Amino acid sequence: MVYELKNPVTKTLITNLRDQRTDAIRFRHTIAELTKQLVYEALKEFPLVEKKVTTWQGENSFTSLDEKNIIVTTVLRAGMPMLDSVMELLPNVTAGFLAMKRDEVTHKSKLYYDRLPDCKGKTILLVDPMLATGGSMNDAIELIKSREPKRIIALNIIGSPEGIELIQSTHKDVDIYITQIDEGLSADKFIMPGLGDAGDRAYNTL
Ligand code: PRP
Numbered sequence: 001m002v003y004e005l006k007n008p009v010t011k012t013l014i015t016n017l018r019d020q021r022t023d024a025i026r027f028r029h030t031i032a033e034l035t036k037q038l039v040y041e042a043l044k045e046f047p048l049v050e051k052k053v054t055t056w057q058g059e060n061s062f063t064s065l066d067e068k069n070i071i072v073t074t075v076l077r078a079g080m081p082m083l084d085s086v087m088e089l090l091p092n093v094t095a096g097f098l099a100m101k102r103d104e105v106t107h108k109s110k111l112y113y114d115r116l117p118d119c120k121g122k123t124i125l126l127v128d129p130m131l132a133t134g135g136s137m138n139d140a141i142e143l144i145k146s147r148e149p150k151r152i153i154a155l156n157i158i159g160s161p162e163g164i165e166l167i168q169s170t171h172k173d174v175d176i177y178i179t180q181i182d183e184g185l186s187a188d189k190f191i192m193p194g195l196g197d198a199g200d201r202a203y204n205t206l
Helices: 008-018 024-042 080-089 135-145 161-170 198-203
Strands: 002-004 048-055 058-065 070-076 094-102 109-115 123-127 151-159 175-181
Touching: 008 024, 008 151, 008 175, 024 080, 024 123, 024 151, 024 175, 024 198, 070 080, 070 135, 080 094, 080 123, 080 151, 094 135, 109 135, 123 135, 135 151, 135 161, 151 161, 161 175
Parallel strands: 002 175, 070 094, 070 123, 123 151, 151 175
Antiparallel strands: 048 058, 094 109
16 A cells, blocks of 8 residues: 655645755754654554553643654664654554665665564654655565564655556565655655655765
8 A cells, every 4th residue: 555645735845845945954853844744644453552650740641653653764874854753653663674775886785784673573664755766665575574564554755656566566464654655756766756865964974
């Protein structure tokens, strides 16, 4: 399942991301805000558990997300502002890290760091702002699946139809929540019209 956010506020923030005058700090903040919008949508049906809370009137029980069953995992480095954003919203979820670098010539991603916590039976929020060819996301999903999670939900800011099609065809059980599906890929596999390289934009390495 692919769910693209349609809210006018979402689209305004994406236009701000495309704007080259948006500096690194505003870029990261905007990615973080869009991530929160994705989390609200992606966890809409997530079960609630009872949580004991000491209130101003003493102890009582209220509903809450079962954060200990959620792992947010990012693909470094462009995914960092998204991971931070999920953990600002849900501070008790667990974080996992993968690092992949897309080869500029072959356009294939290569895993060089794996710091996933125990994924067995957990819901994984896999966050990466860019879904271009889908290669990085595909590799990340395959790796996470080998750790037996209950479910993987992908959260992306911007994606190409080609990348989305790859994930949908190879991993039908993975739901994708995305803020913007763009027109396609350029010859050198950049999302068009896209917003450039999200890692470079976020961390001033242009
Ligand atoms: C970008 C992005 C994704 C990947 C998407 O990372 O963050 O991980 O490319 O491309 P794909 O769908 O074709 O695999 P990049 O390799 O540029 O590294 P960075 O995050 O360090 O900038």
